Amino acid sequence: MAVGTVVNGDSGDSVWGVKPAVLKFGGTSVGKFAPEIAQICLSAVKKSKIAVICSARSGVSKAGGTTNRLLRAARDASREPPADYNTIVAKLREEHIQAAACITSPEIRQNFNIHVDVLFEELSQVLDSAPKSGVVDSAYGDRVISVGEKLSASLLTALLEDRGISSRYIDLSDAIDFLVPDRLSPEFYQNLSSCFRERLLSSEDRVPVITGFFGKIPGGLVNRLGRGYSDLCAALVAVALQATELQVWKEVDGVFTADPRKVPTARLLPTLTPSEAGELTFYGSEVIHNLTLEQLGRPRIPIRIKNVLRPHGAGTIIQRDELGDSAAQKSLRPKRPTAVTVKEQITVLNVHSNRKLDSPDFLAKICTIASSHGLAIDLIEKSECHVSLALHNSRPVSFPPWSSSSAAASSSNNSNNNNNNSNQGGDDDIVDTAINPGSRSREITSRYRIQDENLRVAVRELEEYGSVDVVHGMAILSLIGMGLKRSVGIAYKFLGALASNNINLEMLSQGGSEISIAAVIEQREALRALSVVHSELFTYD
Numbered sequence: 001m002a003v004g005t006v007v008n009g010d011s012g013d014s015v016w017g018v019k020p021a022v023l024k025f026g027g028t029s030v031g032k033f034a035p036e037i038a039q040i041c042l043s044a045v046k047k048s049k050i051a052v053i054c055s056a057r058s059g060v061s062k063a064g065g066t067t068n069r070l071l072r073a074a075r076d077a078s079r080e081p082p083a084d085y086n087t088i089v090a091k092l093r094e095e096h097i098q099a100a101a102c103i104t105s106p107e108i109r110q111n112f113n114i115h116v117d118v119l120f121e122e123l124s125q126v127l128d129s130a131p132k133s134g135v136v137d138s139a140y141g142d143r144v145i146s147v148g149e150k151l152s153a154s155l156l157t158a159l160l161e162d163r164g165i166s167s168r169y170i171d172l173s174d175a176i177d178f179l180v181p182d183r184l185s186p187e188f189y190q191n192l193s194s195c196f197r198e199r200l201l202s203s204e205d206r207v208p209v210i211t212g213f214f215g216k217i218p219g220g221l222v223n224r225l226g227r228g229y230s231d232l233c234a235a236l237v238a239v240a241l242q243a244t245e246l247q248v249w250k251e252v253d254g255v256f257t258a259d260p261r262k263v264p265t266a267r268l269l270p271t272l273t274p275s276e277a278g279e280l281t282f283y284g285s286e287v288i289h290n291l292t293l294e295q296l297g298r299p300r301i302p303i304r305i306k307n308v309l310r311p312h313g314a315g316t317i318i319q320r321d322e323l324g325d326s327a328a329q330k331s332l333r334p335k336r337p338t339a340v341t342v343k344e345q346i347t348v349l350n351v352h353s354n355r356k357l358d359s360p361d362f363l364a365k366i367c368t369i370a371s372s373h374g375l376a377i378d379l380i381e382k383s384e385c386h387v388s389l390a391l392h393n394s395r396p397v398s399f400p401p402w403s404s405s406s407a408a409a410s411s412s413n414n415s416n417n418n419n420n421n422s423n424q425g426g427d428d429d430i431v432d433t434a435i436n437p438g439s440r441s442r443e444i445t446s447r448y449r450i451q452d453e454n455l456r457v458a459v460r461e462l463e464e465y466g467s468v469d470v471v472h473g474m475a476i477l478s479l480i481g482m483g484l485k486r487s488v489g490i491a492y493k494f495l496g497a498l499a500s501n502n503i504n505l506e507m508l509s510q511g512g513s514e515i516s517i518a519a520v521i522e523q524r525e526a527l528r529a530l531s532v533v534h535s536e537l538f539t540y541d
Contacts, residue, residue, distance in 0.1 A: 020049035024234035027058035056148025138220030176215035228289030254316030284343030337481035
């Protein structure tokens with residue numbers, strides 16, 4: 001049984017001799033549609049050699065997925081005294097054993113269960129020996145997180161074997177056998193792809209089922225690369241094997257002109273350029289990890305996004321134009337936009353300089369402060385003495401707006417507290433210039449306490465250069481498409497659709513990217529804005 005055969009360092013000498021297709025399955029697909037995945041692989045292996053990469057299992061939501069719960073167990077184990085992390089571990093083990101119920105062979109299922117017990121025994125040992133610092137350091141966190149991909153790869157290996165596909169489980173969690181530089185340069189990814197190739201050749205005529213977690217790096221894999229590391233792993237495998245294409249299997253038919261869950265008239269896009277895919281990912285659509293696009297750009301390996309529940313659909317193919325995106329952009333005639341998307345949980349910082357600063361110096365100082373506190377700037381507007389920054393923050397930034405009575409009472413209490421110098425929260429925790437979300441009059445409201453520590457400290461430092469307004473509850477609405485900047489009148493139609501529906505703008509950006517126009521609006525208007533722009537610009541006769 002292949003599950004018990006772990007490839008952990010021995011490289012093979014065999015050469016596949018044919019270019020395979022690389023199939024990558026996300027955590028939700030593995031968690032909910034494992035039998036469907038097996039059928040997809042069964043059909044694919046009849047046409048060509050394949051390699052399979054999978055993420056850790058997820059269920060209804062990512063928050064309840066394997067990776068998040070492993071991180072929770074890691075945090076609980078690092079406390080003094082430790083919290084009850086064993087309950088999380090036991091529940092995860094039970095779920096993975098239950099997931100194997102679709103395996104019909106008693107022998108294969110038993111071998112899988114044995115392998116699961118080994119993995120959870122190793123996990124328990126790591127958690128039991130966790131440093132009681134209350135902090136999950138990168139090396140410890142990586143060891144814990146890697147178990148999720150090991151479990152899902154083991155499950156798919158057993159399932160493929162059960163369906164008659166000769167498969168081999170390949171663990172890449174210790175694949176990095178070279179010195180990792182502080183800066184992850186193109187050379188790092190080339191070396192990593194070479195390491196993968198050595199491991200994968202050992203699978204010979206079997207289908208390799210590969211862990212999406214691919215090794216420990218300084219600073220942590222998740223911290224350095226983000227949660228899309230399994231997509232990046234699939235891209236590096238595709239490069240290593242000179243694949244015909246990378247197939248990314250999701251629970252949607254492909255990429256649409258808008259989120260079909262929000263805009264019923266959204267249409268499937270048959271093709272997309274890497275630049276368009278990158279912009280869509282940045283501005284809120286979960287298309288593909290940007291590093292994945294970078295790795296596949298030079299070897300010109302296309303990416304096909306398909307639906308596990310509709311495997312015969314064509315999906316959306318992402319591939320570079322023959323001239324390359326940059327040359328194609330210049331040669332394109334003006335055309336209709338490709339898609340419209342929304343990125344929510346945006347906070348805007350308006351910084352008004354209180355002294356005459358040299359414009360480049362003023363902007364540099366503002367951006368340096370934001371960067372030093374880990375605040376990612378999505379959009380920026382500037383004049384000589386004013387800078388507006390649009391920041392994405394997945395955590396709540398401020399408490400919800402108070403009612404009139406609560407605000408009045410709180411204002412009175414704050415006044416009394418200040419007179420008595422007895423404000424228990426401390427002035428450092430409060431920003432006096434917070435603006436009520438959705439306040440079109442832009443009047444300064446009562447005080448808001450900023451919950452995000454990085455933002456709170458950054459605002460305090462920014463106030464050394466002038467007054468700071470914090471506008472929360474915003475969203476970025478982005479119109480994306482190759483040749484967009486050359487499409488005369490497109491900005492007029494975009495803004496006209498918003499204006500005619502009384503949707504106000506906080507910020508507007510075009511020019512930083514030649515393929516997008518982005519507007520910051522109130523988040524409560526985001527769904528309506530998405531619908532009206534799609535209706536105006538994407539509904540054709």
